[in-house]
Amino acid sequence: MNTPAISELFSLPPDVKKIEHVDDTKAKHAAKFVMHLEDHTAGNLLRYSLLRNENVKFSGYRRPHPLENKIELKVHTNGKISPKEAAKQACDNLCTEFIKMKEAFLMQVKEFKGEGK
Amino acid sequence: MSNIFEESKTRAFIKNEGVDYNTTVTTQELPLEDFAENLQIDVISLNDEDITFDVKGIDPAFANALRRIFISEIPTMAIEKVNMWQNTSVIPDEVLAHRMGLVPIKVDPRLFEVKGKNEDHNENNCVQFNLHIKCTRKNTPEAQNRENDILPENDEALFNHASVYTSDMKWVPIGTQEEKFKNTPIRPVYEDILLSKMRPGQEIEMELMCEKGVGKTHAKWSPVSTAYYRLLPDIALKEEISGEEAQELKSKCPMNVFDIEDTGKLFVKNSRVCTTCRECIRDEKFVDKIKLAKVKNHFEFTVESVGMYKPEEIVTEGIKILKEKVKCWKNTMKGMEEDEE
Ligand code: SF4
Numbered sequence: 001m002n003t004p005a006i007s008e009l010f011s012l013p014p015d016v017k018k019i020e021h022v023d024d025t026k027a028k029h030a031a032k033f034v035m036h037l038e039d040h041t042a043g044n045l046l047r048y049s050l051l052r053n054e055n056v057k058f059s060g061y062r063r064p065h066p067l068e069n070k071i072e073l074k075v076h077t078n079g080k081i082s083p084k085e086a087a088k089q090a091c092d093n094l095c096t097e098f099i100k101m102k103e104a105f106l107m108q109v110k111e112f113k114g115e116g117k
Numbered sequence: 118m119s120n121i122f123e124e125s126k127t128r129a130f131i132k133n134e135g136v137d138y139n140t141t142v143t144t145q146e147l148p149l150e151d152f153a154e155n156l157q158i159d160v161i162s163l164n165d166e167d168i169t170f171d172v173k174g175i176d177p178a179f180a181n182a183l184r185r186i187f188i189s190e191i192p193t194m195a196i197e198k199v200n201m202w203q204n205t206s207v208i209p210d211e212v213l214a215h216r217m218g219l220v221p222i223k224v225d226p227r228l229f230e231v232k233g234k235n236e237d238h239n240e241n242n243c244v245q246f247n248l249h250i251k252c253t254r255k256n257t258p259e260a261q262n263r264e265n266d267i268l269p270e271n272d273e274a275l276f277n278h279a280s281v282y283t284s285d286m287k288w289v290p291i292g293t294q295e296e297k298f299k300n301t302p303i304r305p306v307y308e309d310i311l312l313s314k315m316r317p318g319q320e321i322e323m324e325l326m327c328e329k330g331v332g333k334t335h336a337k338w339s340p341v342s343t344a345y346y347r348l349l350p351d352i353a354l355k356e357e358i359s360g361e362e363a364q365e366l367k368s369k370c371p372m373n374v375f376d377i378e379d380t381g382k383l384f385v386k387n388s389r390v391c392t393t394c395r396e397c398i399r400d401e402k403f404v405d406k407i408k409l410a411k412v413k414n415h416f417e418f419t420v421e422s423v424g425m426y427k428p429e430e431i432v433t434e435g436i437k438i439l440k441e442k443v444k445c446w447k448n449t450m451k452g453m454e455e456d457e458e
Contacts, residue, residue, distance in 0.1 A: 004327055005236065008335050019449045035446070037334050040444065043184045048178035084450060091447035097179075098440040101172075104158045108170070109429045112160035 004067055012036055021084065030058075030076040031083035034067065043071040049090035055080045128351060128410040133398055136411075150350045167421040172347070173414065180346050181417045186435045187344040189333040191423045194244055195219075196337075197295050198326035205319045206281075213313065214319075217248075218337045220283055221306040221423045222327055228297070231329045240292030244327040247287050252278045252315035266316075276317055284308035286325065306424035308396035334356055340426050346418045348411035350391035356406050358383040366403060389417075 010060060012018065024030035035042060043054035043061035058076035075083035130137040155174030158162040162169045173182065199214040224244055228455070232242040253276065254260050260275040272279035283305040290298070313321065332339030352374060357364060363383035367375045371394060393411075398404050422428045 009333060016451075017453075019446065021450075021453055039185075040183045040189075041439075042180040042446070045439075045443075046446075073204040080447065084454070088447055088450050091443050091450070094443045095133055095440055095447070096157075098436050098443070100153050100156060101158070101175075102436045102440075104153075104156055105170070105429075105436070107161045107430060108158045110161065110228055 002067065004069070008069060009037070015027060024074075024076075027076060029083065030074070030077045033073040033075070033083075033087065034070050035073060039063065039069070040069050040071075045094065046073055046087070046090055050075055052093070053086055053089060056086050074105055113115050124410075127413055127415055129238060129348065131393055131395065131411065132400075132410040133395060133404065138413075161417070163429065166424075167419065167427065168432065169417065169419045170432075172416045172418060173412075175416065176414060178246050182416075182439060183435055184344055184346055184418075184434075186439055187341050187420060187431055188339055189440055191330050191340045191426070191431060191434050192231070192329050192331050193338050193340050193423075194222050194224050194229060194329055195332065196222070196246070196325045196328045197328040198238075200324040200326075201322075201323040202324075203320050204315045206315050206321055208313050216312060217323075218335070220286075220310060220312075221425055222302045222303065223306045223424060224298070225301070226329055226425065229329045231270075238291070238326055238328075240294050242328065244289060244294075245289040245291055246325040247289050247323070248281075248285055248312075248325060248410075249279055249322040250278050250315075252276050252283050253316045253318050261330075272314070272316070276315075278315060280314055281312045281313060281321060282308065283310040285312075290402065321323055332406040337400070340431055341420055341444045342422055342423050344415045344431075348413065349415040349417055350388050351410045351412050352383065352388040352391060353408040353410075354383060354406060355408055357404060362402075366407075366451075368426065369400075371396060372410075 005103075016083075019034055020034040022032040024032060024036065024112060033093075041062065043063065045060050047059050051054045055077050059074065059077050061071050061073045063071050075086055077083050079088050121451060125137070125139040129139075151163075152174070157171070157173040159171040160168065161171060179259075196218045199217055201210050203208050204213060206213070211340055222244065229244075230242045232238065236242065238245070255277055257275075259265055265271055265275060278285075286305055288303045315321070317416065331337040335340075359381045361379050363381060367373075367377055370391075372390045372392055374385060374388060374391050374397075376381055377383055391409075393409075395409070398407055398409055418432075420431055421426050422431055426434065
């Protein structure tokens with residue numbers, strides 16, 4: 001009865017932004033990102049990537065409700081860069097890593113197939 | 118003591134009860150430049166159905182994101198709409214329709230688009246199959262004698278189409294599809310999936326419309342039957358074991374991880390096959406003699422394809438989709454800045 005419609009998994013209502021940026025009022029250099037249509041895949045990945053940045057003091061995520069298709073990502077930096085900057089760097093890093101991983105994987109598959117023959 | 122601490126950075130220790138996994142020190146000190154150096158991929162086995170490969174130098178979040186994508190976000194084609202004109206078989210309409218949905222379809226999903234909410238089915242978002250089949254009595258004396266009907270084992274011999282298989286589904290090309298898929302005709306992945314059983318006079322007639330979708334909406338769209346990873350076991354002997362004890366330990370392990378040298382000394386032959394059953398450390402006397410651990414950043418992935426994609430394609434598609442996602446976040450964040458200015 002309360003199951004959300006399947007279309008809610010893929011599209012947002014027109015007045016909602018994909019990522020909302022909320023400044024933290026209690027701490028300096030801290031922000032919360034509300035990411036719509038994302039789940040633990042995104043949350044955990046970003047949290048991890050952010051933590052690898054030495055300028056990030058804290059990062060964590062939560063999924064407020066299992067029926068709501070969104071996550072909240074909190075980032076706290078040391079002030080040298082803004083939380084948003086940190087998040088962008090995290091995305092960049094991940095992107096590079098995926099490219100490298102795909103290359104490495106394709107190479108190994110090719111090698112494996114070559115050996116088989 | 119410090120030794121154990123150093124080791125706990127890279128290893129999780131398996132104890133008789135539970136696991137010692139120290140999360141405070143993980144691979145999080147890994148700078149980006151080191152990623153390519155540390156990343157190491159090895160294909161262990163690969164055939165038409167599944168692939169096993171090692172990924173070394175990534176962290177759990179990364180591995181888990183990949184696994185989640187494999188299962189739920191790689192698009193495939195599956196039967197979504199069923200127009201049922203006739204169904205007098207034993208299976209109720211809705212159950213049969215659901216059953217049809219689960220039939221894997223062999224077609225490259227990358228050539229299709231997701232059907233929009235208000236769109237009609239067309240050659241770019243839909244694959245159509247027809248299934249029209251009627252069970253009749255064969256024209257043999259045995260078949261005509263109704264007394265033979267009592268035993269169900271006779272069905273195949275007495276009737277035509279007593280069993281309905283996926284091979285009875287006929288692909289109906291829409292528009293230019295016939296030309297486009299000339300070399301790779303669209304068909305169910307397996308031709309011998311039993312869909313229903315029928316008796317004389319019963320009939321099934323339906324149109325099956327396949328649409329593109331992803332596994333998080335319904336598992337029928339998931340391209341993998343299983344996708345999992347585990348950490349590579351690392352087993353070592355802390356002290357020399359020989360003689361009777363060696364024999365005892367060797368026979369204890371159900372996976373034959375240990376073997377005995379000619380000199381009677383025990384050694385670890387193949388630690389990869391260990392299933393972490395803990396049988397070897399159950400006896401008090403061996404607890405301190407064996408180091409049973411897992412390498413924290415060494416993942417062994419196993420991906421088993423349902424058949425729509427080749428197993429290695431699932432991995433590359435998965436990575437591609439993740440990359441696209443990350444790019445999209447980045448662009449949105451960039452966009453946010455421009456809004457503020
Ligand atoms: S945990 Fe089980 S499989 Fe692994 S080495 Fe010990 S007895 Fe063998």
